[in-house]
Amino acid sequence: MISRIALLRRRFRPAPTGPGRAASHEGPPAGRPRTGARAAILAAALALLPALPLTAQEATARFGAAQGTPFTVYSTTDIAILRPALEAFTAANPDLSIRYEQWGSNALYAEARKQCRDGAGPADVLFSSAVHQMVELVNSACAQRYSSPRTQALPETRRWRDELWGVTHEPVVTIYNRRLMPPGEAPRTRFELLDLMRRADPRYFGRVATYDIEASGLGYLLAFADSLEATTFGALLEGFARIDAVATCCSAEIIEGVAEGRYLIAYNVLGSYLQPQSTPGLNATVGVILPEDYTLFLSRAYMIPRSAEKPEAAQRLLDYLLGPEGREILRRSGLVFERDPDVQGLPESSERAVEIDPTLLIARDRQRRASFIAQWRSVFGDAEPAP
């Protein structure tokens, strides 16, 4: 039987490891060359220590002059992607320096929860793509309030209680390998993807990828948003099962897999990871589709914990990221998507923001999550691959 959930690491496709409970990280440990050996070691470590406490950050970096007052940012975003913005910020604010820690979203949530309960902790900023986890933190009174003209200028769907702000604006896309996919077959919509999977073409067997929703907070959130958005989600799951789709944990893994031709199509990839500067030659091999039936847009959520020791610094960073300079840098980093109708042809009505509001608490509900994951597993497990 085919694996239900495969925790895939680059360079090798291991035997099924069963339902993964390992620490999630949707970004690679960026900022340093990704060597196969290092990734293999990491993968092995994760595979061997599934019960490891979720407390370790994946990578750290420092920005700004040594004499600047340091403040700590916990983030799920790859250092490489955010580096230009943070460097520009510390250049403009020489009195501050940033201690940047990159975490997996579930680990970050667990650590933030702990610091909230203790009423103390090093984090001055929490910046996560798992927006539903951040909403729950705010709902548990773990955040502190801040309001400025720039935060007030954000649309209602991108802020809550003046305690949580959606700083970025990133499309959730489908990607495909330009060289291996027949030109006409790239699915422009979810319905085309469904049709493609129903044909049960052997070429696609085991070569369609998406996030593992158990291992990745972001993957769960995107799948959950899909399930609220349209009834196609059930059919989509069934289709994934039919052609033995691969569920994996990490954006970089998916993108590299598509670029190298191991996967032909990957569904629900955060567009901001498709940066030419992080993956050379990407544009030539990887095609990007903003699904025309609807495209989800995610805003990474920025929060200042109540236990923050330097909230003023956190507020200045927030205002900087929301200001014109920060926004321009984020746009160049691919974190703020700007519509270009000539190129994309995506109608505005098909944009669906993952709204930052208390309805996201449903995604965090224990039983609902359990039944959602059960559905995910049962569909993956029960469906037989087509003969």
Next chain:
Amino acid sequence: MAERRPAASPPLRRRVRSPASIQIRVTGSVLALLLVGGVAVAIASLAYGRQAARQSYDRLLLGAAQDIAESITIVTGGPVTALPLSAFELLAQAPDDRIFYAVRDAGGALLTGQEDVTPAGASREAREARARDRSGPVFYDARMQGEKARFVTVPRRFAERDYSGVVSVTVGQTMLARNDMAYVLTRDALIAAGVLGLMLMGLSVLVIRSALRPMERIADEMLARDPYDLTPIVTPLPAELSVMTEAMNRFMGRLDRQVGAMRNLISDTAHQLRTPVAALRAQAELALEEEDVAKRQQMVARLAARTRSLGELLDQMLSRALVIHRTDSAPRLAIDLRDVALEAVESGDHQLLAPGAELELLIGEEEVCVLADEMSLQEAAKNMLSNALRHGLAPVRIGVSTEGREAVLWVEDSGPGPEDDLMARIGNRFERAAAARGQSAGLGLSIVQAVATAFGGRLTMARSENGFRVALRLPLPEETQ
């Protein structure tokens, strides 16, 4: 009079020109009303706003809890909640409020929702347990992470083959939206009350100004008036203020009559005194030139008689002026006419006029009351009596009786009365014939006439079987009829 007018005007003018004090009083009252009303409105609208906010947001809370309760199903022996999006969309109507929810099984164990290990959470769980025992929803206030919040617990009973018991759904929400709504409702009510109050104040200023404008017109009219003009003021006024002009008009009317009476008195006196005084002077000059002692003695005696007669005339004229003055100003009292007749007899004046003349008093047992001034009536009675004694024949009778609706005070002598042509003229203000003789017959009856007119009665003269009767007839007051 004319000289006193300007002196009397300034106070009158000051009174008309003092609406400022009324304005201040009304403004003060309106302000007090606004203050008291404002406080009352504030308290009432705050209470109302709180209640309205509580009701509407409690409904949302209950709706969300019931949505969640609806979504509970029994799957393989245990309750499972398919948390509905609609419940959270309901709660998101209060966009900035934090949310708590918990679903507990019959034993109180958390099935899904948020764990709360604080003491506040413990007391909440006690309430949830109480709601499970009841059958309906229970609302209560508690704290959510140190913040005031409102909760509802809804029980849902299951009696399935593989699960039986009450599952409770608790939903809570902080109070930001409620407080906002209460605040907005209160603020709007206060703004409305304030605007209304200002309008009321403005209106009161306008109404007072327009109501008092006629007063200023009257003041101007009074100032512009000729000092001898005592005609009534006809400027139309609101009913409340016309009381004043009516009083003023009555006052001026009285003044007018008194001035008239005085003018009459002066002209009458001059007129009546001129002839007798001239006659006296002539006789006195004749007496001076008369050398015959006996003749001179005779002339001096005549002079003395004339002088006495002139004195009587003067008395009469003064008493008539007095009567006219009093009938206008003295208050009207209930007078028994029998007392008047008795007084006229007992004063004994008739003994001087006609010593030895026979006089009869004819009065009954019952009192005969009229509303009049006693002194004026006595003056009238004396004049009637002396008139009869002087010009009529003894015996003379004075009496009181009632005839129909009239009380009658009459005097009767036994003579034939005056000639017809004299009778027609009698009772006028003065009578030239009498005056020419230095006597006062006409004047006496004119006093009676004036009294009769003043008290709404009349003077009648008639020959009867016993002689000539002069009667003063006054109307009986209503209640004695």
